[in-house]
Amino acid sequence: MSPYLGLPLLVFLAGLQGWLAQTLSPTTNLRPELLLLAAVACGLLGGYRAGLVWGALAGLLFDLGSAGPLGAGLICMAAVGCLSGLGQAGGPRFNRLLPLQAAALATIVYDLLYMLLLQLSGWGFNLIVAIYEVALPSALLSLVLMPAVYGPVYWLWHRARPGREASR
Amino acid sequence: MFTRTGLLAIATAAVVLALVFIRIPLLGDAEGYAAEVLSPIEKTLGGSFGVFSGVATTLTRAAELRTENERLRAEVESLRSASVRIQELEHQNGELVAELNYQKEHPEQRLLPANVIAREPTDLIHAITIDKGNRDGVAVGMTVVTPAGLVGRVLKCGPLSAKVLLVTDSKSSVSGLVVIGRAQGMIYGRRQRQLTMRYIDQLDKIEVGQWVVTSSMGGGFPPGIPVGKIVFVRQRDVEPFQEATLEPAVDLAKLETVQVVTSFLPAQVP
Numbered sequence: 115m116s117p118y119l120g121l122p123l124l125v126f127l128a129g130l131q132g133w134l135a136q137t138l139s140p141t142t143n144l145r146p147e148l149l150l151l152a153a154v155a156c157g158l159l160g161g162y163r164a165g166l167v168w169g170a171l172a173g174l175l176f177d178l179g180s181a182g183p184l185g186a187g188l189i190c191m192a193a194v195g196c197l198s199g200l201g202q203a204g205g206p207r208f209n210r211l212l213p214l215q216a217a218a219l220a221t222i223v224y225d226l227l228y229m230l231l232l233q234l235s236g237w238g239f240n241l242i243v244a245i246y247e248v249a250l251p252s253a254l255l256s257l258v259l260m261p262a263v264y265g266p267v268y269w270l271w272h273r274a275r276p277g278r279e280a281s282r
Numbered sequence: 283m284f285t286r287t288g289l290l291a292i293a294t295a296a297v298v299l300a301l302v303f304i305r306i307p308l309l310g311d312a313e314g315y316a317a318e319v320l321s322p323i324e325k326t327l328g329g330s331f332g333v334f335s336g337v338a339t340t341l342t343r344a345a346e347l348r349t350e351n352e353r354l355r356a357e358v359e360s361l362r363s364a365s366v367r368i369q370e371l372e373h374q375n376g377e378l379v380a381e382l383n384y385q386k387e388h389p390e391q392r393l394l395p396a397n398v399i400a401r402e403p404t405d406l407i408h409a410i411t412i413d414k415g416n417r418d419g420v421a422v423g424m425t426v427v428t429p430a431g432l433v434g435r436v437l438k439c440g441p442l443s444a445k446v447l448l449v450t451d452s453k454s455s456v457s458g459l460v461v462i463g464r465a466q467g468m469i470y471g472r473r474q475r476q477l478t479m480r481y482i483d484q485l486d487k488i489e490v491g492q493w494v495v496t497s498s499m500g501g502g503f504p505p506g507i508p509v510g511k512i513v514f515v516r517q518r519d520v521e522p523f524q525e526a527t528l529e530p531a532v533d534l535a536k537l538e539t540v541q542v543v544t545s546f547l548p549a550q551v552p
Contacts (some may be wrong), residue, residue, distance in 0.1 A: 128403075135401045140535045143405045143474075181402055181409035181437050181445040225406070232406060237453045239406070247473055248405050 115156065115271045120168065123270060127152050127263070128175040144251055146259055147221055149176050153195035154220045154260075155267035158213055162199025169195020186231040194224045217260035218253040225249035377539055380429035384541070391504060392545035393427075394418060398537045399443065408451035408471060409434075412540060415442045423502075425543040431508035431531025432456065432496060433540050435548070444542075448534050449509065450475050458509055459497040460488050466497055469509055469528065475535065477510050477528040484524055488515055494528055501549030 127148040135145050149172040157165025173191030177184050198216050209215075225248055229239050340347070385393055396418075400411035414420050416439055426433040426446045434454060437447040447454055454471040458479055465486030467479040479494060492512045498505040510528030517524045 131403050132400050135403050139401050145403055145405045147404075149403075176403060179400065179403055179411075180407065181411075181447060182404070182407050228404070229406060237407070237451075239452060243473060244406070252405070 115160065115164070115168070115267070119270045119273075120156075121171070123266065124149065124152060124168075124172055124175055127172075128179060131176075132179055143247075144255055147224070147252060147256055148259065148263055149173070150191055150194065150221060150224050151217055151256055151260055151263040152267055153191045154198040154216050155213065155264045156271075157195040157198030158216055158264075159268060159271045160199070162196045165195030165197070165199035166192050167195075169193070169198075182228075182232060183235045186228060186235070189231065190224050190227040193227060194220045197223065213264045214257050214260050217256040217264075221253040221256040222249050225252060377429075381539075381541060384427075384429040390545070391543050393541040394420065394544050395539060395541050396420075396426075396444075397539055408448040408454075408475075408534070409437065410446050410448065410537060410540075412444050412446055412542070413442070414542060415440045415444050417441050419544050420444045420542050421544075421547065423548045425503050425507070425546055425548075426540050427507055427543060428532050428537070428540055430533075431510070432503065433532055433534065433537065435503070436542065446540070449532075450477060450530060450534055456503055456509060457497040457499040458494045459499075459505075460486070460512070461493045461495055463487055463492070466499065467523075467526070469494065475530065476513075477530060479512075479526040479528055480523060482524040482526060484517070484519075484522065486524065488512060488524065488526055490515060493531075494526075503548070504543060504546045 131146060131148045134148075138144060153165060153169035153172040156168035160168075170188050170192040172195070173188035176187035176191065180187060198220055222245075226245070229237075229241065229244055233239060381393070381395060385391075394414055396412035396414040398410050399413045402409040410433075412420075412426070420436055420439055422436050422439050424436045426435060432449050434446045434448040434451070436444050438445040448471070449456060449469070450471040452471050452473070456469040457466070458469040459466050460482075463486055465482050465488050467482040469477050469479045472478050482488060490512050494509045494512065496503040496505055496507040496509055508531040510530045512526045513529045514527035515524065516526070
């Protein structure tokens with residue numbers, strides 16, 4: 115995906131994620147992980163390298179808006195984006211449900227990794243409670259939101275891939 | 283002189299005139315019956331004529347009414363907007379009055395008002411971002427309050443904004459004091475926007491409904507700021523300490539404005 119399109123999309127998703135966090139705060143603890151979903155979508159569409167790069171960028175944007183340790187989001191999203199790239203191995207036999215499954219699974223893995231890094235930085239969690247109260251509801255929310263993120267990323271990916279014009 | 287037809291016409295006219303002017307009683311009754319029969323018809327016809335007349339008037343005034351309707355609609359919209367503005371101003375006024383009262387009650391504290399501009403994008407951390415930073419005199423470790431009580435402390439600080447770790451975050455710890463009984467303990471953040479006060483001596487008597495404020499122990503926060511109210515007490519003889527669950531004094535989910543205590547810096551920033 116062209117960085118000229120991908121970066122604005124990530125910045126937009128970061129802003130939207132922050133706005134949703136602000137808006138949802140009085141009613142629920144749930145937070146949509148839009149940047150993570152974008153990283154997963156990039157991994158699924160472009161392979162593990164694309165997942166790694168776009169995941170790192172998404173993580174960096176997340177860290178800039180978070181009170182957590184700088185770099186924790188970057189590491190976790192890069193790792194999850196990279197792992198999502200393994201889903202591309204399906205190639206032509208791409209399953210339409212794969213993005214949804216990947217979104218749910220990636221959210222759980224991401225939350226566990228992020229909790230681990232927060233623990234190392236002085237935050238304290240009851241892991242079982244955090245999985246039950248944060249990771250699983252977030253995974254369900256990601257499952258619902260994935261089509262809304264995957265659609266635009268898919269469109270941008272096929273609309274303006276680097277080298278597309280050169281190959282013509 | 284008169285033809286037969288002429289005489290008949292004159293006679294008929296005379297009889298009619300006589301009936302009208304002389305008013306034979308029998309005829310009076312007939313008139314009454316006729317009125318009974320005719321009045322509903324007259325009323326209906328009169329009503330119909332009234333409706334037709336109204337429709338005609340309306341049609342002629344349609345343009346005028348349309349203009350008036352539009353003007354009234356605009357007026358209603360304007361009044362509705364003004365009403366919302368007034369409600370918002372009342373809310374802001376209430377907040378400012380509360381802040382002013384808090385400042386009067388705590389003249390020893392220098393307070394810097396700030397707006398909440400963002401919230402943490404993940405639920406694993408409870409934090410907010412405020413629109414005041416280094417340039418305004420905010421520093422890491424400073425206490426953040428509202429007139430209702432303790433909000434948290436500044437965790438990160440940039441030139442134009444700062445991140446405040448809320449008292450409900452799992453990394454937050456505050457030295458607390460129960461107002462009645464003076465029982466001391468450490469207050470930790472926990473999930474579900476509640477607090478846990480630990481290490482309360484078994485001999486101290488604490489009850490549900492009592493208020494807990496910040497203590498000067500540890501020097502992390504100015505003393506006397508309300509932290510929360512006890513909603514549950516866990517006391518077991520086999521355990522060395524009591525534990526209490528607190529409901530935060532401040533509704534942290536709906537924060538809009540806060541105040542940074544710039545006159546107090548913690549002894550040690552953890």
